[in-house]
Amino acid sequence: MTLLRPRHLAVLLAGLSGPVFAQQSAKDGPVQQVEVKGAAYDARRDDTAARIVVKREEVLRYGDTNVADALKRIPGVTVTSGAGRSTQVRMRGLGGGYTQILVNGERTPTGFALDTLSPEMIERIEVLRVATAEFSTESVAGTINIVLRKKVSEAQREAKLGYLLSSDFRGPTFSTQAGDRGEKSSWSFSASGNHDKLSREWGGFEENTRPDGTVDMFRTTHAPEDGRMNRLNLSPRLNWTLDNGDTLGWETLFNSASFRNGAHPVVTTLLGRPPRTPDLQTFGEMDDRLLKSDLSWSRNTASGLTLEAKLGAEWSSRKMFVRRSGRDAAGLPETEGSVLNDAHTRGANSTGKAARSVEGGHLLALGWDLRVDQTSSIRVERDRVRSFPPGQLPDEDFRATVGRAAFYVQDEWTLDPQWSLYLGTRWEGVRTRVSGNAVASTRVRSSVLSPILQTLYKFPSRDGKRGDQLRFAVSRTYKAPELDSIVPRRLGWENNSATEADYQGNPDLKPELAWGVDAAWEHYWAEGAMLSVSGAVRRIDDYTSNRIYFDGLRWIFTPVNDDRALMRSLELETKFPLKSLFADAPAIDLRAGVSRFWSRVASVPGPDNRMEQQTPLTANLGLDYKAGRLAAGASVSHRRGGYVRVEANRGFYRVARTDLDAYAAWTFRPRTVLRIALSNLLGRGNSFEPSYFDPVSGLEKRRWNYPSGVKLRSTLEMKF
16 A cells, blocks of 8 residues: 655645645746636536536436436446345446535535435436546546535525335425525525335345365245335535625535334245244334534635635434344244444544636646544443353444545646646545443554546537547546445344354444546537546555355454456447437437446456456436427436356355336426336336355355335426
């Protein structure tokens, strides 16, 4: 790992910034702005640092109730679901920390769940395949930055009432927005929420095949589940312009999610020995709360210098209380108890930057990002029947303090109208301290220096609007261990086995460091028409995989650093209005994308060697039509499944999935719209299968199937 001390960083910043600011001070007057972005500015086409921008209109088009559903229609982005409510967003087929999720350019707070964020609060979504120094470089696969609505340009009053209906989820939804602006101030307020009832049956099977091919164990699981979920999002915002031209902004985000759930998994053993608890009834109460508040300030000086600073504070809590009642194969009580997990996090952060344009086509920026979070957690377990194993405490507590510091410098350099460069360097350091009665006191320190280069070359065109362009980038990124990954405490499963092992953190875990090369060719042939072909290679050192072993009593699942992994990707994307091909075509906009991903872990033998759970291929196709009062469209997205050999003795299989969605919106009054949206029209669920091979006992496989039905959303949208 590359280590860089603060004094070294100061020398680096001074070396990069000194000549530029010296050049400015030698002039008597202010330097003129060298870059003017007019009405024809297109971030996808014109920015040297490549990014895809999904506008608010596109995000709201299908009437989704959470942002995770909207993300699955973006080319190259995959959304997968696992057990329970877990949702993972992937770029280049990878999630689990490889894909970075930001809100307003900042790390999401501890305990933040993406599916709790309403699309109504979003202004745009930015997808960055290549890192930039301004954002954290903890983005080996890429970054998705969700930008929330801030300022209002005119008075607005808007309300939406809807209902979701499906075989597994159903319930009402609402959202409202209000805002106004005066001569030197503006305000806005948004609120959204939903109440869902859950009713479904999930299950699967478990089998073991001995080395000689004999099946000596086969079990099926059937689990009816009923629950209810309530979500509430509130976001007030205020903006002021002071007499000296400075601007102040205050923004607060409050999220609340409550989930009540009862399940009754029953395991039927058809062959072999039954599990410890084949009949288990559970009832869970899960409550997530998040409060985040920021105060921002900005100033534009007469010399062309732009200054920005932000101070923020946040608080979050996650409480999970699960009651259980289980019986063994003979019908006798095996467990009768409960588990309480209660965690609270408090944090403070500060970000800022200074930017100015200077002669020679440079736009220089210096910035910082400082953050500290303190987490306290307790775990309390009680059982009237079961005895705890030796060494396990019924009451556990732990405390963690995580400090992060980052400093960056970047230069956007326009050499001429055809060629531009982006040069950036970012240093990030993390310090983690953990203590508690059930874990050994642990201190983990790491830091990384990330240089980044991006370049854009536009081939000359006749009208200045069409033509070809090339992009190339070299970057260093990383993936830091999450707090749960380095805390050496154990999280157990009821029926422990090699495919349902207890999880335990590893305090010796190191960050993964990656060097990457990206290249892209883009072709623009008409207004709103684009074709892009891009490819990337990432070499990842200290790659983290998950190892399974038996400690004499239980099977344990823990993260470890392997030697090296190599990841490659090839992505094709296009979007265009049909009129760009046929002058008399209807008003239909088409978009499509295909992404293919490969990877290989050096320490894992083939075949089917890939990084854990990487999606090998995704494809998207969509169309939108608008004529008069009617707007309609459809979208199909496909995610290829398949088997992944994760370790020499461990594999993972995910079933392929295709989603078909459609919507129609009818404006029957100038300010009233009825929107009907259908999702998962093919009725596809989520299925996956971990496996483990032991040379003595054989191959153990476990399949989980989570069904999902067709969903109908109807929403009445009104503006006042």
